[in-house]
Amino acid sequence: MADPSTYRPAPGAIPTSPGVYRFRDEHGRVIYVGKAKSLRPRLSSYFQDLANLHPRTATMVTTAASVEWTVVGTEVEALQLEYSWIKEFDPRFNVKYRDDKSYPELAVTLNEEFPRVQVMRGAHKKGVRYFGPYGHAWAIRETVDLLLRVFPVRTCSNGVFKRAQQVGRPCLLGYIGKCAAPCVGKVSAAEHRELAEEFCDFMAGRTGNYLRRLEEQMGEAAAELEYEKAARLRDDIEALKRAMEKNAVVLADGTDADLLALAEDELEAAVQIFHVRGGRVRGQRGWVTDKVEDVDTAALVEHALQQLYGSGSESVPREVLVPALPEPVGPAQEWLSGLRGAQVDLRVPQRGDKKDLMATVERNAQQALALHKTKRASDLTTRSRALQEIADALELDSVPLRIECFDISHLQGEDVVASMVVFEDGLARKGEYRRFQIKGFEGQDDVRSMHEVISRRFRRYLQEREQTGEWAVPEDSDETDGPRTDDGRPKRFAYPPQLLVVDGGQPQVAAAQRALDELGIDDVALCGLAKRLEEVWLPGEDDPVVLPRSSEGLYLLQRVRDEAHRFAISYQRSKRTKRLTTGGLDAVPGLGQTRRTALLKHFGSLKKLRAATVEEICEVPGIGRRTAETVVTALSSRTPAAFAVNTATGEIMEDAVPGGTTDESLASTESGEPK
Structure with missing residues (x-):
């Protein structure tokens, strides 16, 4: 562990200009990249007393062995340089994006003599018209397959196109009417380009005039008794309508916007983006972020904007709607406007359809985060590693296969309740949850409430153990259910946990330990999880146990604590009602x-x-x-x-x-x- 004072820059050596700075470790690897409007106060903030720094920041400055900086002219330049360096060095203490893949888009190569419709990924090319992105390539192909009936633009590769020109015979799509076959001269280059431009207009949302024109042509054909032509036009109209249904109309026609929403906890955040073009949702994408550094929602939004638009693969629309504005908002908005080449409106929607759609994007982010947590929790190897990490950190004799967590909830001292949740083998056992009413006193005294609820839970445990006697499984028995009541139901309170977790710090842990001591219970491990800094407190210890941010053990403890908090709040709300x-x-x-x-x-x-x-x-x-x-x-x-x-x-x-x-x-x- 390095001492930050050994590499602290000399007084006055740091400029006050905007710039980007890099912390390097003893091996010269970049471990953190940051930007600042003024380098001197920002860098000086890292070299204060370690006790005043956030634990993650303290870990970073003690891991680093040197710091360097680059002065730039404006905050916009600093934003661009910071993104470039994060992508180049992948610093371990910066925000980590798990999903960095490029999403497929529908592209029309208007820069070619015979434009082609195709699925493309990666950076945008000059002269190519893009629509999307889409979540899956098959979604693009379904839409294109419907539209080719009306706009028979070529979709073949250049090799196939040249081969057809040589042999004078079109491919299968040319025979079935889903390609105008410019390769064999069925249409001229100008006529084919007109088809491609009509295809682009339709994808851009200008659908009303084209549909009306087709309906008029259908009516004229029927009036002239050309029923086959009218039927073909009718089928074309239905195909276009089905293609439009794949992108629900959510905003006014002509609206181009990206909506970005977040769902986060202390360890991770899920980012979701909806791409609205021509008033329709044309694509959706998202990723999960490890909150390696201490960032708030506004900072996460800034990082997400860098990730989304920094590589140049994503076009910037007229509006970018976010849940919180970066601080300050000016540089980010100027940077986006520079990328687009026109003014970009970066704002938080306050009312109307855009706010309603933002709520939908936020729900998707919440579901993505919940799904990510579910997948992570369902892995047996991960759960086993988490339990072993907890046992090692708390110096337990064995892994805590049964964990019980307690939380207190009240509303300004009224309707005081407590919850007990149970996790066995790293999974929630909801059938064994308990809830407690605390009416012996009122007031915001979580310590006293914690003492009472722990006493009541383990008093029941002692009573049931006395009634059933010490229970043990015979060596030749497969019985694993434990003590049971007269009606055959298991006595849940007769199971002691291997680990008792309380939501809180030193005071709550001391109250729980006092309750255990009063009842003479000395075979149950105890710890507390303080929510603000995610510190693990042990009885009688002056300093907490700080688990690594990447620790599966910390993730499991946090999940147990959050479940106890949710269960307590739901009960407290029902009592308040x-x-x-x-x-x-x-x-x-x-x-x-x-x-x-x-x-x-x-x-x-x-x-x-x-x-x-x-x-x-x-x-x-x-x-x-x-x-x-x-x-x-x-x-x-x-x-x-x-x-x-x-x-x-x-x-x-x-x-x-x-x-x-x-x-x-x-x-x-x-x-x-x-x-």
Whole structure:
């Protein structure tokens, strides 16, 4: 580990001009590339006390052995040079893009005497018209196959074209009418170019006039009794309409824009881009990013723009819509305008169709990130490595095959709840999740709440172990289910975890350890995961355990913690919904659940029911005058008691957990959401 002070530039040696800097390690390899509007303050920020730096930044400056910089004239030049160096050196501490492949596009070679329609990848060539990109090459071929019926432009290679010219015989497409066969002189070069230009106009979105012209020609042919020609034109119109259906109309005609959205967590981010041309989504692409450096959403957007347009393979449209603007936005917008050769509007959509489409792009990014995490979690080798890394980092005797994680959730000290999630062999066991109500006290005291919930969970564990006795599997037995209740259901709390994880830092870990000590439990490993810096805290330790960013063990711990957080929040929200719909119907004498439900369905809300007269209440089926008078009296005189209304069914649900100390078993859906 190098000392940054050994290679810190002398005072005053760093210029204040815009520029790009590179950190190199002891072997001379570039490990980080960055840009700055002013080099001096930016570079000076790296050479402060390591305790004040972000852990990832501290790791970078202690890995580096030297720093150098290049002065440029403007921030735009710095942006371009930074991208070039990142692509050239692939620094380990810069953002990593996993998917760097080029996407296929539909190209029309207008720079040739006989233009050709083909699928192309890579950098754009001068004189070639591009449409896309598309997610798959087959999507382009399907569209082209439909359009060739109306625009029979050649699709053959130059070799095939020259061979047909030599033998004087067209290829199969020329015989079946899907090529105008300019190779044998069926159409002239000018006529063939006109076909290619009409093809480009249609792909660019100018479809209305052409369809109307075909419909007029079809009508004229039918009027002149040329039914075969009319039928052919009808089929051409249907083919064009099917090709248009493959690109849904989402914005106004003539709109050219790229929409970029992100879905991110502390470790990774998924980027999704929709390419809209002529008001239609012409293509989609995306990649997954390792957040190796400490970046916010605006910085990720800037990196994504560099990745998308920096190589020159992607055309820049008139509008680029993003979830957050780079800071500052001027250089990025000027750079994009320079690439396009015209003004580019880089902005965040605020309303209307563009904002709605941006929400769709964001949903795709979220799904891509979830799919990536699912694929990563489903790999047995990866899970085994993650568990082994956790065991090594925490110095455990064996890998933690069962991990339990606890999280506390509340809203400004009200409706305090806790969650317990279980992972076995690196996979979630949603049937063993638990949720806890904490009503012994109110307030924003996560430490005290954590102590209570850990005590309750392991008190149950000790009780069930005493009832069933020490359970062990005979050597000659295949039984693996453990202790069971009288009805044959397994006693889940009788299973102790090998590792107990709490969401939080030193205070939460100390509270959990205190609860374990009070119960005399000393065979369960404990750690806490602090969300801000992803540090792993152990009981009684002054310094955290920092796992590498590429560690599968850290990824697994984060996934366990995030699942506990999600489960706790979902339960807390359900309790808050109940509390917001409290009233007094459950305290009305002689009013059962069926008639309570009927009253709420009829009036729509408790407020309207309170304002109703006896006669109006009598109109509800099943409610007599005496009952209506009782309801009016009760609602006007009694203190509201707790009840909740299921907004989906109108069912009134009692919030009747006595004493607030009952541990609730999860009755889960497939998604793990509490019922």
